[in-house]
Each structure stands twice: as C-alpha cells, then as structure tokens.
Amino acid sequence: MSHTTPMVEDGPTGADRLKPFVPYLLVLPGLLFVMGVLGYAVVGGIILSLNETDMFMNKTFVGLKNYIDVFADPRFQAAMLRTLSFVVISIVLGIFMSMSFALVLYKVVRGRRFFRGLSLVPYFVSGIATAVMFRFIFTTSGGFVNTVLAQLGLPAQSWLGDPTLAFVVAIMANCWFMVPFASLILLGGIQTIDKDLYDAAAIDGANPIQIFFRITLPLIKPMLGVSLIWVSYISFSTFDIVLALTSGGPLKATELVSIYMYELAFRQLNFGQGAVLMVVLLVFNTVLSLIYIKIFVMGDRRHSEAGK
Amino acid sequence: MxxxxxxxxxxxxxxxxxxxxxxxxxxxxxxxxxxxxxxxxxxxFKDPLEIYESKSLLPEVWRLDAYRKVLSMPGFSTWLMNSVIVTVVATIVPLILAILAAYGFARYAFKFRHVLLLLYLIPRIIPRVSLIVPLNDLMSDLGLINTYSVLFITYIASAVPLATWILVGFFGSIPKEIEESATLDGANMWNRLRHVMLPMAWPGVVTAAVLCLREAWNEFSFVLALVNQTDMRTLPYQLYMLKDSMGIQDYAVYNAFTILTVLPLLLVYLLLERKVVDSIVSGAVKS
Amino acid sequence: MAEGYVEYRNLRKSFGGLEILHGVDLTIPEGAFAVLVGPSGCGKSTLLRMTAGLEDVTSGEINIAGRMVNNVHAKNRGIAMVFQSYALYPHMSVEDNMSFGLKMRKTPLHLITDRIKRAAAILKLGPMLDRLPSQLSGGQRQRVAMGRALTREPEVFLFDEPLSNLDAKLRVEMRAEIKALHQRLKTTTIYVTHDQIEAMTMADLVVVMHDDRIEQVGEPLAIYDRPANLFVAEFLGSPAMNLIPGTIAQDADGRFVQTEAGLRLPLEPEANGTVGQAVVYGIRPEKPDGRGRGGRYPPGHCVGKDRAVDGQHEAAGGVLPRRRGRAAARR
Structure with a gap:
C-alpha cells in the first residue's frame, strides 16, 4: 500500500501508528498495578514461607522446613480439619439458604423490589460489624436469643462459651454475610429461564419438585457454579467475622486456618510459618475455584451465553 | 398425579x-x-445496665447517650476521616483504571486479550487475608507501615479487578453500531467514552462504584496488617479494637459504634439499591 | 450540497488471510441513488462500512468527490450513515441525537439550531425533539436516524439496511419517504439492502453483489430485463424467473433453444451463444405470453393483487450463460 494522504486522527481507519498500542495502553496500567501489588505479595509470601524469621524479622533460608513443621503441628492439623468442616457446612447451608431465598424472591410478586433490596443489606455490613451484631444476638446476658428464651421461660444458654455452639454461631454469622449475594446470583439465573418451559413441564405432568430438579437446576448450573465459588471463597477466607466474634475460641473451637495464620504471624511473630498458611489458603482456594469453573461454568458455557 | x-x-x-x-x-x-x-x-438506645438486666426487647427509655459517647470519643473524627479518605481514593482511582481497561477489553481485539482478561480475574480468587502476612513484611521493609499510601495501594489493587470485570460486561453489551455512529459524528475515543459509553453504561459504573466503596469502607485485614497507630485506624479497625479498649463492655456504646460504621454505606446502598440489585441479578457482577 | 461521487478501484478487503471482498470496481455518479443488493454475507455491508471509514481498506482505492479517502478518518469523509439498528444514543433526546455530531465538530450554535429545525421540518420530527429514543415508535426512530444524518449535510448518504426492522406497511411508507428525500436533496446515496423490491423501487443504479464481488450494475429495469447471469436472474424478481435448461440449435428459421423436454423456444436474434452450447432459458413469470406459444395453466394461487401461476410454459426470453460470475452485460 502506498498511501500519501495523512491520517487525520486516531480511530477505526487505522493507519495511525499508535493504534496497535491503544488497547494495551488502556488495559495494562490497571493490570500492572494489580499484578505489581498482589503478585509482589504472593511471591513475597512464598519466599517468606521458605525462610525462618526471628522477632526482628531477620530471615534465614531454611527450604521446606516451615512446611514440614507446620504440617506436623497438631494445632495446624486441627485448624485445617476445622476449616474444612466449617467450609463444607457453610457451603451446604449457604447454598440451601441462597437457593430458598432466590426461589422465594423469584416467586414473590407484591413488594418484590423491597424484599430484594432488603435481602442484600447484609452484603454491605462489614465483617467486623457482622461479628459484633452476632455477638450481641448470642451474648449470654442481654443477648437477643437469651432474652427471647427468657420471655418464653426457657433457660439461658452460653452460646459463645460452648465450643460446639460457638462454632455453629460462627457458621451462622458467615452465612448471614455471604448468602445475600449468592442468592441474587441464583435469582439472576432463575430469571433467565423461559417461563414457557415451566408451563410446558406442567402440561407434561411434572410437579413443582420435579420441575425444580429437572428444569430449574440444570438451567442455572453456571450461576450455581458462580455462587458456589463465592460461597466457598468467602468461607475459606473467613477471617474478620470469626476474629471479632470469638477470636478463635472458646478452647480454639473456632480457630480456622486464617485465624491461626494471624496468630502465628502477628502474635507469635513467626512469619515464616504464617506464610506457609498463606500458601495453604491460596492453593486450596485456587484449586477449589478451578474445579467449580471446570464443572459448572466451562461445561455449560452454551447455556450461559444463550441466556444473556 | x-x-x-x-x-x-x-x-x-x-x-x-x-x-x-x-x-x-x-x-x-x-x-x-x-x-x-x-x-x-x-x-x-438502651441504658448499659438495662441490657444486662432487662427482660424486655425494647429499650425502656430511648436514650441517645451511647451515640453522644461515641461521637465524643477522642479520635472518632480521625477514624471517620481516615475511612472517608481511604474509601474515596480507593473508589475513584480503581474506577478510572477499570473504565480504561474495560473499554480496551470490550472494544478492541488484540493479542493476549484473553490471557490479560484472565489475569484480571485471578486476583479475585486470592483470599485477601492470606496476603496480610507477606504484605506486612514487605511494606515494613519499604517503610510504609502506618501510611495512607500503603492503604491506598492495597485497597486499589484489590478493587481494580472487581470494577474491571463489572464494566467489561456493561461496555460489551453496548451495541458497536452506536459507537461507530459516534465515530462518524466526529467523536474521538475520549468523547465516545464520555458522551456515549459512560452514560449508557451508567448503571454499571454506579454498581462498580458502590462495590468499590463497599470493599474499601469495610476492609479490615489490610488495615489490621499495615497499621498499628491509633490515629491511622479506620472505623472497622477501631470497632474491632473496642473490644480490648473498653474495660467493662458498654454494650450500648459498642452497638452505637457499630451502627455508625455501618450506616453511611447502607445509606449509599439504599440510595442506589435499584441499580446495584439489578446489576447483580442480571449476572453482570460475578465475584 | 450534492457534489461529488463515489468511486472504487480494485478495492479489496481481507480478514486474517481470508479475502472477504474481491476487487470491487464501481463508479457511482453524482446525485445517484445507488442500491447495493445481494443475499446476506455477500460483502455489501463491508463495502458500505469501508466507504464510511469503519473498516480498513486492504488494497485498492476509495474516492469520494475526487479525493482518495483510504486514510481519511471517518468523520472527515463527508459522509453520514443510517444504521440498521438506527444506533440512536439512548440517553440523549432526539434533538441531542441530531446535534451531537455538530457539537463534536464545534459547529456554531445558531447553525446547529438552524439545521435541526430544517431537518425536523423535512422529517416531521418537530413535536418529538425533546423525547428519548425509547419513547418513539420504530418509524419515528428511523426518521430520527435520518434526521441525524441530514443535519450533517453530507456529500454522501450511506444507508445500511435501514428498513429491515420495520413492519411491512411502514417499510413501504419509509421507502417512498427516503426516495422523496433523495429527490429533494439530490445527495449521492449508497443504500444497502437484501430486499430486491427495495432495490428495484428505489434505485437509480442497482449493484447486485454475490459471493464478495459485484455481479451486475445497471438501472433497475435493465438488470431486470437483461440479467447478466444466472445468479442475478434468480435473485431479482418475485416470484422468481423460470429457468429452463436447454441447448442452442439452429434450423431454417434461425437459432432457437431446444429444451430437454423437446420444447422449442424462440431466441432473439441479438442473443449471444453459439449453436450446440448448453444454456439456461429464462422466462419472467409475469409475461408468459409475450412471444410465447400459449399453454395451459393450472389454477393460480393468490399473491396480493397479482395472480401467481405455477405451471410449465414455453415462452420468449433471453439466454443466460450457464456459468456464474462475470457477465457479458456488465458496464
């Protein structure tokens, strides 16, 4: 091509020399910043996990010693098991609640906007505030639950003093915080389903339960995947809620990996081992997310795109 | 049947x-x-002692004492200001970066587009708590502990991917023809962004802004790891510290403080609730 | 207004090694209403978008008003375009939609007001200037899209299937309106459509495109009567032209076409083709008698006021080269 007319301005006409770089100039600043900070932290954390640190943050390279020590540490093993059960229970309960809320928010006609708006409120309450609120719901003297129990003539419970009950309360607080977002995601999935399908299924003689399992559930699979990622991400990295609710107690009954990590690094000043727990959290969460994406989102891309 | x-x-x-x-x-x-x-x-609104003793759910007398006590706490205005400053910066800067990036992703085909887009997603699956250990170490080395900069940097870095992903969806859903029409109308990229893309993607911009606001206002782990001076605390951090700083727990003050930290963000949410809820339901926001 | 013409010289377009426009040569005279018509995916929209400056030119030239515009930015080409989806700015009032382009060009305010007034008067948009596109009907939106193009006072109007989103009745109305507008302004217009009726009724110059190249260019009736090849013959006209395969033969009366069924079809003396050549004989359904020898029709089925008749018939017509592609009748 031998063009002599000068290019007047940038834009789709294209001969502008800068043009090929425009998208990169747009996309890269944000990415470099994010990668700079988070990548720096992740890499720094991995390096830190290979070092032993003393109280003055002097580091000596020790290879995998921290990993060996941490994995052999019974307190870590307990925290890990506790985290896994916390996550599993949270996911099961959280998805059940999200699905129920989503279905109800879909079905309700009068005041639909109000209920939807209300349902998302907890999402905007900080983890710390959530924890404080739940503490005053369940606190022994003057808590909401015990006050109600008293009015019913029932004995007060030491909710946060009992290891099992405290664990349950922590899961409840976690669900309170994470369910709203998940249920709106699911609601979005349910709304994209063509209403004719329900009518067709009803004419075919399916009852509501069959309709849910045969029509709704398969069609919202991608959304289910997204909300599963959200729910398990939040549960795995729950930190502020539990820290402010129970500080890991009583008797370490709610000491999750994230809490133990904080304890190791910031209380015992063992940053090397703390960093090992960081790697553990990172790997678990990434693997879990990838599994969900593989199962739910990738496998059903056709659906989600058709739904848009 | x-x-x-x-x-x-x-x-x-x-x-x-x-x-x-x-x-x-x-x-x-x-x-x-x-x-x-x-x-x-x-x-x-209750009397501190009433909370322990009363069997009634409602306060006997509605008292504002607790709020007065919170507002007169030495440092309350500092914490509030810290929260506001950090939140404003950590909302505006990520929004600008995200608008540019999202526009690039939504409107241009280029090499590595898919890879770069995925790189924007990865930070969303990194548990932020996990970063507190290395961040504390690295930022101490840089001498940034107890500074606004360190809060800005970490907050912005965690908000940009979220905002970008929301906006890519919204920009992408605007028909290409409208922008072409604007090109023919003589609008350059900035004008197209300002007069066409942003107004049309406004619900998305609002949603992204509210969610950035939420992340920054409620952020706890980063402050916990990167700040230890009283006058650098934000409201959530101070709320957490109340537990230790009050000898005998004044439940009313505790609750009043909680309400005061939650209220500003809830007001913003209630104001823009419609756009936010619609955006999430439409599937435009995926964590 | 109404100066300039559009000229394409060996214009090509490729996308990642795949050529999607194979060497277009075309001249559109000043003031003409040219319609690019063809099935979807034939390259007509690409050609239009390249003219607008929305697609790069791979090789060849586009000239507008004697100026080579390959590297001129879209906004400086003196064109205005009406999109299939109208592409109205949904957040702007009708007035703002029409003035946006002028504002972007820093046109003085009083000029903007003048031009909007004039465009609104021509298109009867006066009462709607304050409304948003979402408050308008399909036909009104269409008018706004045209008004937006009008205020620009371009040298060339480009229309990209502007009527395909309207219902049948409105389409007929708007067709007439666009044509009337052209007669009034005499601005060179390039109009893309897949609807051959639009092409036949609106164009001064029909450009039939197929498989990323031009099949035939000419006035509507000329093309209709003398399609250059099988594709054009089949594509134009509804119901479609009857096509009967045969062979050119000759006897004492002159040349004729011998069909496989043994019919003898007359051949105009000026028709090209040599004896023994395999040809396809085309007969327009609406003139079955012409110079034909009559025949028996089964009862017809109704298509509006016309009666379409399905049947076999022998009649006069032209001979088409069997091979598709470049046609002899090309100008």
Missing amino acids: RVQESGPMALLFQRLGPKVLIWFTLTFLVIWTATPIIWAILSS
Whole structure:
C-alpha cells in the first residue's frame, strides 16, 4: 500500500501508528498495578514461607522446613480439619439458604423490589460489624436469643462459651454475610429461564419438585457454579467475622486456618510459618475455584451465553 | 398425579402448600436479615445496665447517650476521616483504571486479550487475608507501615479487578453500531467514552462504584496488617479494637459504634439499591 | 450540497488471510441513488462500512468527490450513515441525537439550531425533539436516524439496511419517504439492502453483489430485463424467473433453444451463444405470453393483487450463460 494522504486522527481507519498500542495502553496500567501489588505479595509470601524469621524479622533460608513443621503441628492439623468442616457446612447451608431465598424472591410478586433490596443489606455490613451484631444476638446476658428464651421461660444458654455452639454461631454469622449475594446470583439465573418451559413441564405432568430438579437446576448450573465459588471463597477466607466474634475460641473451637495464620504471624511473630498458611489458603482456594469453573461454568458455557 | 391424591383435601393442599412455603421462607428471610441490625439499633438506645438486666426487647427509655459517647470519643473524627479518605481514593482511582481497561477489553481485539482478561480475574480468587502476612513484611521493609499510601495501594489493587470485570460486561453489551455512529459524528475515543459509553453504561459504573466503596469502607485485614497507630485506624479497625479498649463492655456504646460504621454505606446502598440489585441479578457482577 | 461521487478501484478487503471482498470496481455518479443488493454475507455491508471509514481498506482505492479517502478518518469523509439498528444514543433526546455530531465538530450554535429545525421540518420530527429514543415508535426512530444524518449535510448518504426492522406497511411508507428525500436533496446515496423490491423501487443504479464481488450494475429495469447471469436472474424478481435448461440449435428459421423436454423456444436474434452450447432459458413469470406459444395453466394461487401461476410454459426470453460470475452485460 502506498498511501500519501495523512491520517487525520486516531480511530477505526487505522493507519495511525499508535493504534496497535491503544488497547494495551488502556488495559495494562490497571493490570500492572494489580499484578505489581498482589503478585509482589504472593511471591513475597512464598519466599517468606521458605525462610525462618526471628522477632526482628531477620530471615534465614531454611527450604521446606516451615512446611514440614507446620504440617506436623497438631494445632495446624486441627485448624485445617476445622476449616474444612466449617467450609463444607457453610457451603451446604449457604447454598440451601441462597437457593430458598432466590426461589422465594423469584416467586414473590407484591413488594418484590423491597424484599430484594432488603435481602442484600447484609452484603454491605462489614465483617467486623457482622461479628459484633452476632455477638450481641448470642451474648449470654442481654443477648437477643437469651432474652427471647427468657420471655418464653426457657433457660439461658452460653452460646459463645460452648465450643460446639460457638462454632455453629460462627457458621451462622458467615452465612448471614455471604448468602445475600449468592442468592441474587441464583435469582439472576432463575430469571433467565423461559417461563414457557415451566408451563410446558406442567402440561407434561411434572410437579413443582420435579420441575425444580429437572428444569430449574440444570438451567442455572453456571450461576450455581458462580455462587458456589463465592460461597466457598468467602468461607475459606473467613477471617474478620470469626476474629471479632470469638477470636478463635472458646478452647480454639473456632480457630480456622486464617485465624491461626494471624496468630502465628502477628502474635507469635513467626512469619515464616504464617506464610506457609498463606500458601495453604491460596492453593486450596485456587484449586477449589478451578474445579467449580471446570464443572459448572466451562461445561455449560452454551447455556450461559444463550441466556444473556 | 395419582388418583387418590386428587380428592378435595389434596387439591386444597396442592393449591395452598406452595403458598404457605413461600410465606414461611419469606418471613424467615426478613427476620433472619433484619434481626441483627434491628437488635443492634435497639441495644444502642438502651441504658448499659438495662441490657444486662432487662427482660424486655425494647429499650425502656430511648436514650441517645451511647451515640453522644461515641461521637465524643477522642479520635472518632480521625477514624471517620481516615475511612472517608481511604474509601474515596480507593473508589475513584480503581474506577478510572477499570473504565480504561474495560473499554480496551470490550472494544478492541488484540493479542493476549484473553490471557490479560484472565489475569484480571485471578486476583479475585486470592483470599485477601492470606496476603496480610507477606504484605506486612514487605511494606515494613519499604517503610510504609502506618501510611495512607500503603492503604491506598492495597485497597486499589484489590478493587481494580472487581470494577474491571463489572464494566467489561456493561461496555460489551453496548451495541458497536452506536459507537461507530459516534465515530462518524466526529467523536474521538475520549468523547465516545464520555458522551456515549459512560452514560449508557451508567448503571454499571454506579454498581462498580458502590462495590468499590463497599470493599474499601469495610476492609479490615489490610488495615489490621499495615497499621498499628491509633490515629491511622479506620472505623472497622477501631470497632474491632473496642473490644480490648473498653474495660467493662458498654454494650450500648459498642452497638452505637457499630451502627455508625455501618450506616453511611447502607445509606449509599439504599440510595442506589435499584441499580446495584439489578446489576447483580442480571449476572453482570460475578465475584 | 450534492457534489461529488463515489468511486472504487480494485478495492479489496481481507480478514486474517481470508479475502472477504474481491476487487470491487464501481463508479457511482453524482446525485445517484445507488442500491447495493445481494443475499446476506455477500460483502455489501463491508463495502458500505469501508466507504464510511469503519473498516480498513486492504488494497485498492476509495474516492469520494475526487479525493482518495483510504486514510481519511471517518468523520472527515463527508459522509453520514443510517444504521440498521438506527444506533440512536439512548440517553440523549432526539434533538441531542441530531446535534451531537455538530457539537463534536464545534459547529456554531445558531447553525446547529438552524439545521435541526430544517431537518425536523423535512422529517416531521418537530413535536418529538425533546423525547428519548425509547419513547418513539420504530418509524419515528428511523426518521430520527435520518434526521441525524441530514443535519450533517453530507456529500454522501450511506444507508445500511435501514428498513429491515420495520413492519411491512411502514417499510413501504419509509421507502417512498427516503426516495422523496433523495429527490429533494439530490445527495449521492449508497443504500444497502437484501430486499430486491427495495432495490428495484428505489434505485437509480442497482449493484447486485454475490459471493464478495459485484455481479451486475445497471438501472433497475435493465438488470431486470437483461440479467447478466444466472445468479442475478434468480435473485431479482418475485416470484422468481423460470429457468429452463436447454441447448442452442439452429434450423431454417434461425437459432432457437431446444429444451430437454423437446420444447422449442424462440431466441432473439441479438442473443449471444453459439449453436450446440448448453444454456439456461429464462422466462419472467409475469409475461408468459409475450412471444410465447400459449399453454395451459393450472389454477393460480393468490399473491396480493397479482395472480401467481405455477405451471410449465414455453415462452420468449433471453439466454443466460450457464456459468456464474462475470457477465457479458456488465458496464
């Protein structure tokens, strides 16, 4: 091509020399910043996990010693098991609640906007505030639950003093915080389903339960995947809620990996081992997310795109 | 349906069963969602001793004492200002970066587009808590502990991917023809962005802004790891520290403080609720 | 207004090694209403978008008003375009939609007001200037899209299937309106459509495109009567032209076409083709008698006021080269 007319301005006409770089100039600043900070932290954390640190943050390279020590540490093993059960229970309960809320928010006609708006409120309450609120719901003297129990003539419970009950309360607080977002995601999935399908299924003689399992559930699979990622991400990295609710107690009954990590690094000043727990959290969460994406989102891309 | 089920009682159950279930679940949803907040509000108006002793749910007298105490705390205005400053910066800067990036992703085909887009997603699956250990170490080395900069940097870095992903969806859904039409109308990239893309993607911009606001206002782990001076605390951090700083717990003050930290963000949310909820339901926001 | 013409010289377009426009040569005279018509995916929209400056030119030249515009930015080409989806700015009032382009060009305010007034008067948009596109009907939106193009006072109007989103009745109305507008303004217009009726009724110059190249260019009736090849013959006209395969033969009366069924079809003396050549004989359904020898028709089925007749018939017509592609009748 031998063009002599000068290019007047940038834009789709294209001969502008800068043009090929425009998208990169747009996309890269944000990415470099994010990668700079988070990548720096992740890499720094991995390096830190290979070092032993003393109280003055002097580091000596020790290879995998921290990993060996941490994995052999019974307190870590307990925290890990506790985290896994916390996550599993949270996911099961959280998805059940999200699905129920989503279905109800879909079905309700009068005041639909109000209920939807209300349902998302907890999402905007900080983890710390959530924890404080739940503490005053369940606190022994003057808590909401015990006050109600008293009015019913029932004995007060030491909710946060009992290891099992405290664990349950922590899961409840976690669900309170994470369910709203998940249920709106699911609601979005349910709304994209063509209403004719329900009518067709009803004419075919399916009852509501069959309709849910045969029509709704398969069609919202991608959304289910997204909300599963959200729910398990939040549960795995729950930190502020539990820290402010129970500080890991009583008797370490709610000491999750994230809490133990904080304890190791910031209380015992063992940053090397703390960093090992960081790697553990990172790997678990990434693997879990990838599994969900593989199962739910990738496998059903056709659906989600058709739904848009 | 089997034959014996279609008697009058069964029919009645069939008609009413789902309705009852819906109302039951809806009632549960409302109670479940509202109770913690309402209880905190009620408690914040009570007398400290009343909380321990009274068997009544409502305050005997509605007192504002607790709020007065919170507002007169030395440092409350500092913490509030810290929260506001950090939140404003950590909302505006990520929004600008995200608008540019999202526009690039939505409107240009280029090499590595897919890879770069995925790189924007990865930070969303990194648990932020996990970063507190290395961040504390690295930022101490840089001498950035107890500075605004360190909060800006970490908050912005965690908000950019979120905002970008939201906006890519919104920009992408704007028909290309409209922008082409603007090109023919003589609008350059900035003008197209300003006069066409941003106004049309406004619900998305608002949603992204509110969610950035939420992340920054509620952020806790980063402050915890990167700040240890009293005058650098943000509201959530101070709320956490209340537990240790008050000798005998004044539940009313505690609750009042909670309400005051939660309220500003809730007001923003209630103001823009429609756009935010619609955006999330439409699937434009995926964590 | 109404100066300039559009000229394409060996214009090509490739996308990642795949050529999607194979060497277009075309001249559109000043003031003409040219319609690019062809099935979807034939390259007509690409050609239009390249003219607008929305697509790069791979090789060849586009000239507008004697100026080579390959590297001129879209906004400086003196064109205005009406999109299939109208592409109205949904957040702007009708007035703002029409003035946006002028504002972007820093046109003085009083000029903007003048031009909007004039465009609104021509298109009867006066009462709607304050409304948003979402408050308008399909036909009104269409008018706004045209008004937006009008205020620009371009040298060339480009229309990209502007009527395909309207219902049948409105389409007929708007067709007439666009044509009337052209007669009034005499601005060179390039109009893309897949609807051959639009092409036949609106164009001064029909450009039939197929498989990323031009099949035939000419006035509507000329093309209709003398399609250059099988594709054009089949594509134009509804119901479609009857096509009967045969062979050119000759006897004492002159040349004729011998069909496989043994019919003898007359051949105009000026028709090209040599004896023994395999040809396809085309007969327009609406003139079955012409110079034909009559025949028996089964009862017809109704298509509006016309009666379409399905049947076999022998009649006069032209001979088409069997091979598709470049046609002898090309100008």
